[in-house]
Amino acid sequence: MQNEINIKDIIITDDFWSKYIRLVKDEMIPYQWNVLNDEANIKIDAERDDENIPIEKSHAIENFKIAAGLKSGHHYGYVFQDSDVYKWLEAVSYSLINDSNSELENIADGVIDLIGLAQQKDGYLDTYFTIDDKERMFKRLLESHELYCAGHFMEAAAAYYSVTGKRKIIDIACNLADCINRYFGPEEGKIHGYDGHEEVEIGLAKLYSVTKDKKYLELSKYFLYERGKDSNFLKDQLKDDNNKTFILPGMGKLPQKYFQVHQPILKQETAEGHSVRLMYMCTAMADIAYLTNDKEMLEACTKLWNNITSKRMYITGGIGSTVIGEAFTFDYDLPNDTMYCETCASVGLIFFAFNMLKNEPLSLYGNVMERSLYNSTISGMALDGKHFFYVNPLEVDPVASKNDPGKSHVKVTRSEWFGCACCPPNLARTLTSLGKYIYTNLNNTIYTHLYMSNEVDILINNNKVSIKQETNYPWAGDIKFSLNIEKSSNFSMAFRIPDWCYSYSVKVNDEKAEYKIVNGYISILREWNTFDTIEIQLDMEIQEIVANPNIKDDLGKVAIQRGPFIYCLEQVDNGENLHLIKLLKSSRYEYEFDSKLLGGVGKIKSKAKKLIIDDSWEGQLYRSDKKSPIYEACEITFVPYYSWANRSVGEMRVFINKDL
Structure with missing residues (x-):
């Protein structure tokens, strides 16, 4: 069992991630608060063509006021609308770590008071059923999302209590959990079942972690x-x-399969159904395996992990191959232009990866966590913090998105908000809690999983170790760790070797270090002292990445990667008809950091060629392939995938044709 690291003891100072944390605090949280209160003058979009999606308003706070008896009216929005408020509250909780804000904390306290008023005497809490459907409580778990919403509230409660120490929200959460416990369980007379959308399992585990009440864990x-x-x-x-x-x-x-109920969880070996639901199930499984030392549960997690990451995951760390059911399909079915890759699914994959790291510090988990974080997760938010992607495609053509019903979900610009608004607050709570994913402390070893400038206090062998990590990562691979220790101590420090890094060096106190490679980590065991330093140099070469040949859509194509970033071509830099561009067999790449582009990004340039569609094609849809194609030389510019669609409407592609 590892020693838990208190998230309040981790302060992120990183240039790259501090911008995101400030963006969430200064822009995203106030913006979402206005949306939740129906005070934002915005257009709410449907995430795809579906007339059943409510897009008039959020009404989420108003629903609580009605449930509390402070207002009259009916519930509006999806049955799971409460969860938008809970995720907002969780994001607020974590944002208070890096920046104490009494005004925001007072607003949060008011929301907690409102939630307490909306809670029924028996502990039940759900505005839809309280307002409009009391007689159907816990009777329609296939669609009700009651336990899903409850789980999100428990997560928010654990976060707010951990950061502020205020007990009221925990009391509300425990009353809710006790209510659920009275209705569900193996005992006679209880409901022998589960929610259609996994989440309460995560919330109960987190509630246990702060209360230590084992009935929540059970x-x-x-x-x-x-x-x-x-x-x-x-x-x-x-x-x-x-x-x-x-x-x-x-x-x-x-x-x-959509609900992951086709088999008991220990028998499920392939990623099936709704991708977010599966990620939440796996996140809970990995946490319960860790908290209860359940080896069978961990083995089941490993099987699902292997299937997802070796056969059903996009190069960006996105998951979910089809809009139908927002779901997985089959092995190697990874289309680039009709995919789903919901932002929430990428967030869920980060949760799953981190909980697997708590069980077993294997670099493969950290590699996927990093891949998803730097690519398909932060691509879900614009650089202004006020526009969002629900779907994160690898290939976009505005004409197709507008005219092909099968691509209505593939947006070319980020929306101000969604009728199903799960993604924006999910992204906010992930970014504000980013510190907890950097380190774990297990078996006399401090593991570093993510590289970003920060300061942290970690207790090991009953000895406080203060670590200062300094780096210009993700743009450069130089990382320095400086230690401040109460007393000299013998333990290991382990540093993940990213899967994109093939050359690296390690120094301790300016001298070449002695180390071992253990499970993909550079592991250094020694007696550490105050003022010790560790310097790691990770070579960030530009790489062409090819996909498994079984992925039909990517055969004969390559993607460009440097460090943790996957790159893409945009029309604004390279003109239209990106599908006509082909990289040369001997293409070379030049990297340059441009501080004025997209808030500061590294861009990559290369020579390529572009097929010319001449007049001889006029009036012909097909012809005999006797005429040699004509190409013109061109220079192309790649930008990091996460930053696309922040300048203008246009085409985008990740996988590019190449002469092989």
């Missing part, structure tokens, strides 16, 4: 092991509801 474990035991539970439960009207039309037609 209830989380119960929900996981019950899942799929009766694969017909969700749909059979609907039969007992006299009201046959669906809350979310169409949910009853979805297959068992």
Whole structure:
């Protein structure tokens, strides 16, 4: 079991990530607060063509006021609208670590008071059912999202209490968890089932972590092991509801795999169904495996991890191959222009990866966590903090997005908000809690999983070790660690070797270090003293990445990577018809950091050629391939994938044709 690192003891000072943290604090949190209160003058978009998506307003805070009896009216929005408030509250909690803000904290306290007023006497908390559907409470778990919302509140409660020490939110969360415990479990007379959307399992585990009340841990474990035991539970439960009207039309037609109930969790070996649901299930499984030393659970996690990352994950760390069900499909089915790759799914993959690291410090988990974080996660937010992607594609053509119904979900610009607004607050809570993903402390070893400038205090062998990490990562691979220790101590420090790095050097106190490579980490065991320094140099060469030949869409193409970033071509730099561009067999690449471009990014230039569509094609859709294609030389510019769509509407591509 590792020693937990208090997130309050980690202060991020990094240039790259501090901009994001400030952006969330100064722009995103106030902006989302206005949205939740229906005070933002914005256009709310549907994330895809679907007339059932509510896009008039958020109404989320108003729903709580109505449930609390402070206002009259009906519930508006999705049945899971409460979770937008909870994720906002969690983001606020973590933002207070780096920047104490009494005004924001007072607003949060007011929200907590409101939530407490909306909670029923028996502990039940859900505005939709409290306002409009009391008689259906816990009767439609296939679609109700009651436990999903409860889980998000428990996560917010654990975060707010951990940061502020204020007890009220924990009391509300415990009352809610106790209510759920009275209704669910293996005992006779209780509901033997689970929510259609995993999340309460995560929340209960976090509630246990701050309260140490084992009944919450056991209830989380119960929900996981019950899942799929009766694969017909969700749909059979609907039969007992006299009201046959669906809350979310169409949910009853979805297959068992969509809900991850087609098999008990220990027997699931491939990533199936709704990608966010699966990520939340896996996140909870990995946490329960860690908290209870459940080896079977960890083995099940490993099987799912291997399938996802070796056969069903995009180069950006995005997951979810189809808009139908926002789901996984089959091995190596990774289309670039119809994919889904929901921002929430990338966030969920980070959660899963970190919980696997808590169990086993293997660099492969840290590599995926980094890949998703630097690419498909932060691409979900514009550089202004007020526009968002729900879907994160690898190839975009504005004409196709506008005219092809099968690509209506592939947006060319980020939206101000969504009818289903899960992604923006999910991104906010991840960025404000970023510090907790940097280190773990296990078996007399301090592991560094992410590289970014920060200061942290870590307790090892009952000895406080203060670490200052300094780096210009992700643009450069020089990282320096400076130690301040209460007393000399013998322990290991381990540093992840990124999967993109093939050459590196290590120094301790300006001298070549002695180290071992353990599970993809540079491991240094010695007696450490105050003023010791460790310097690591990771070579950041520009690389051409090819996909597994089984990925049909990427055959004969390459993607460009430097450090943790995947790069892309945009029309604004390279003109239209990006599909006509082909890299040369001997292409060379030049890297330059441009402080004036996109808030400061590294850009990559290369020579290429572009197919000319001459007049001889006029009036011909197909012809005999006897005429040699004509190309013109061109220079192309790549920018980091996360930064695309921040300048103008246009085409974008990650995988580029190449003479092989």
